Amino acid sequence: MGIVKRISLPLVIIVICLIIILSVLNIKGSFDPPLLLPILNTLFMGVLLIIVAVYAAKSYLKIYNISYLFMCAAFLVTGFGAILAGWLRFLPDGTNLNVSIYVSCIFGGAVFHFLAAMREDRKEKNQKFLQAIKAKLLMAIFGVYIFIALIVLAVLLKIMPLFYDQNSFTILRQTVLQAAIILIFSASMVLVKNYRRQKTDFIYWYSFSLIMMTIGLFGNTFIQVIGGYASWLARLTQYLGSFFALLSILSAIKETRNRTTSFAGIMADFFADREAIYKTMVETSNNAIVSVDQEFHVLYINPAAEKMFHIKHAHALNTSFIDQYIQDCDKKLLQDDFKNFRDTGASALAGKTTEIAVRDCEGRVFSAEISSAMRLLPTGWISTYIIHDISYRKEAQADIAFKNTILSAINQIYEKAVISETQEELGRTCLHIVESVTNSAFSFINELKEDGRLHELVISEPGWILCNLYDKTGHQRKPGSFDVLGLYGSVIEEGKSLLTNDPSNHPKSSGIPEGHPRLTAFLGVPFIRAGKVGGIVAVGNREGGYSEINRKVLEAIVPAIFEVLLRKRAEEALKESDRLLHAVIDNAADPVFLKDRQCRMLLANEATARMVGAPIAEMLGKTAMDYYRKKENAVANLENDRRIMDTDRAEVIEEYLYTGVETRIFLSAKTPWHDAQGNIIGLIGIARDITDRIKMENELKRTAAELEQKNKLITEFFINLSHEFKTPIAILMLALEMMEHYQKQKELNRSGIIKHTAIMKQNAFRLSRLVNNLLDVTKIDAGFMTPKLENMDIVCLLGDIVESLKSFTNKRGLRIKFLSSVKTKFMAADSQMIERIILNLVSNAIKHTEKGGLINVYCKDLGGKAMISVKDNGEGIPHDKRDIIFDRFRQVNTSLTRSSEGCGIGLALTKALVGILGGRIWFESTLGKGSEFFIELPVLQVDEEQRFVEQNGLPMDKRIQMEFSDIDFS
Helix, strand or coil, rough: CHHHHHHHHHHHHHHHHHHHHHHCCCCCCCCCCCCCCHHHHHHHHHHHHHHHHHHHHHHHHHHCCCCHHHHHHHHHHHHHHHHHHHHHHHHCCCHHHHHHHHHHHHHHHHHHHHHHHHCCCCCCCCCCHHHHHHHHHHHHHHHHHHHHHHHHHHCCCHHHHHHHHCCCCCCHHHHHHHHHHHHHHHHHHHHHHHHHHHHHHHHHHHHHHHHHHHHHHHHHCCCCCCCCHHHHHHHHHHHHHHHHHHHHHHHHHHHHHHHHCCCCCCCHHHHHHHHHHHHHHHHHHHEEEEEEEECCCCEECCCHHHHCCCCCCHHHCCCCCCHHHCHHHHHHHHHHHHHHHHHHHCCCCCCCCCEEEEEEECEEEEEEEEEEEEEEEEEEEHHHHHHHCCCCHHHHHHHHHHHHHHHHHHHHHHHHHHCCHHHHHHHHHHHHHHHHHCCCCCEEEEEEEECCCEEEECHHHHHHHHHEEECCCCHHHHCCCCCCCHHHHHHHHHHEEEEEECCCCCCCCCCHHHCCCCCCCCCEEEEEEEEECCCCEEECCCCCCCHHHHHHHHHHHHHHHHHHHHHHHHHHHHHHHHHHHHHHHHHCCCCCEEEECCEEEEEEEEHHHHCCCCCCHEEEEECCCHHHHCCCHHHHHHHHHHHHHHHHEEEEEEECCCEECCEEEEEEEEEEEECCCCCEEEEEEEECCCCCHHHHHHHHHHHHHHHHHHHHHHHHHHHHHHHHHHHHHHHHHHHHHHHHHHHHHCCCCHHHHHHHHHHHHHHHHHHHHHHHHHHHHHHHHHHHCCCEEEEEHHHHHHHHHHHHHHHHHHHCEEEEEEECCCCCCEEEEHHHHHHHHHHHHHHHHHHHCCCEEEEEEEECCCCCCCEEEEECCCCCCCCHHHHHCCCCCCCCCCCCCCCCCCCCCCHHHHHHHHHHHHEEEEEECCCEEEEEEEEEEEECCCCCCCCCCCCCCHHHHHHHHCCCCCCCCC
């Protein structure tokens, strides 16, 4: 602002000269864009002045000086008038409206400015009634609005005489304008006078603002044309006046920051008389102010000093200030400071505050801060002391320190409670804090339990070191539990704190146990829970003893100590319970899991992870849709979970889960999980893999069914076997009886004997074949039957067998052919097994082929394999019997009235023989058209000389008769 201040005076001179030049020259021409005047009026005459008015109003509410009220009203009426005058010029008769409103508001503002400058220090008497002050401010503001509204209304209704008529200003306008100029100029001169006395920037810029407005209004008196150059120069001068008014406020704000006081306090100096203010300040100061002569005799005390020292002004005069009111310890301070200032001009108390001890007339000693100012008068040196009672501040500081000590201790206790792992560790930490805040040598915490004895909960490290208690083995031991006696017992029984700095002589003392450290001071505080004493925190041997402050501090932190210790105990118990629960869950062989209301996994054990096939970390917080391999399994699982939670009903259900290898079946028991209020918040589940059990059950069922079927087959087999044995035996018996009959006859019946001999032979073959088959089956089951391989021509062997069968097939009216894809095929084989296989298959074909049928035996070379087939065009095999055709003891026709005999061993034995030879057998059949059996054998060679197989025992035709013995060729 320094630069602006330096050019302000030259600016006034330049503006005055320009106004005079433009008026004398009477330069024609105008520049009046429609919106320029309203905008400039709003910004520079409106907004700026309203800001100044707001600060003046705030000062009035703080200081209650009427000058601020007039100042606020002056800037408000001028600012709002300028805004309205600028924008209402667009109405009909707008020029007269503009001039009338503007000039009237300028005149109103001038009156208020004059009143503000002339009222120096007229404070409102009713300072305590803030509501009345606010009411006056509101009335002033509303008065401004009403004044402007009446002016506008009067002009619109043409009640007010014209200020502008027929392109010229009226005499009324000139008169009102000149009156405003006189008032504003007078106010500015009063402010200039005040500036010369106070030298403040606020008054400088406020007075300069009014001077610029005066010059601008003065220039308006010479205007002949609205919008002319002289008119704009006058307007710009008034805009500068508004800008300087804003500068006055900014300078006051700057002064506020420099002096670290309020804005209202700064402005109070601008309108006040300094001597009166000084006197008022002394009289109304809250600090004691005492003036003394060079002998420290009291010359003056203000009302605050009268109150502080409990003495009237008249009684205090001429008394010795330092003897009457200053403690001995601080008298020399004041005397030396006065002497030093008198001799050197330097004072330790000047402009500074020093804490001393003072006393009042009632003998109360208290702390105070003192500062001094010294000056030399014709009558001698005068010292003025400003004394501020800080006893309440000291007490507050002590109280704050006391509370901070408590809060700091409690905060430390709660902080350590978070990081301490065990109750023992936390207890030692708490006792360390207790010893620190009470300056104790040792401390301990005891808990009163249900047995009525005190149990040592924790003892501090220093206490443990001082404790000389030993067990029977000579090792140091803790105090353990003890009876409620002595000082501790008094605290427990009475339920209140006990402080003694002479424990041995205290009435409640019962001595100390052997090995207990000697007590020089004791402070014990009980812990009260639910109206009952739950324990004690005790400290001992503070140097100098304990005070009530120590007792209050300990009483304040004991509840926190027991709270965190009991909570830590509960946490330890909960952790142990949680550890055991997790151990049980984690080591459980069955999956155990916990889900929330949205079916997200919250807890799962390793068995669950194995069940799902995903790590536990990947399942937590996710649903089955995220970790199940098959979505259909996940959808079913989620449906089950939601149904259980929605219905609030536990269920045991089978669930299917694909593990990546196979689908497993789990029997899941799921129960809704409730919170303390009974709301369902999830579900708890345990599952068991029952896949193997179900497989075992199914296997047992299948085995039972097979056993039942086998029992049935065995029953049928024995029935058939009995029939097979019974029939030939009966025939043999009959034949023998006939032979005996023939022997008794006189004439020998040769034909009858021959016939019955043939019958006896056939049934003997049947019995022999049946026995052989049973023996072979037994050998195969026992693993005793092995092939006797020889290198042979399989084609030749098959041809010979077929050729031998023709006579038998012819008897049944059947034809049999042998066909081969090659002439010879040498391979290792067991000729007897091959023969039995072919005979069994051909026998089967004969039994199930009607007269006139054809049986073909084929041999086909497949390179490394040879395929033999027996095909007939008989009745075929029913579809429901094809699966059992090779089963032992099974027959297509099991009735006793079947057309051919047999016990169901033939095809089973055939398959077993093919298997022994390393081959395989299968068939194709069409019901009503016949069947074809295929045998595939590996082509092998053995290390023997190739030769034709020679059968030992019965010749081939006899072997064929034996194999065909159950076929009726008659």
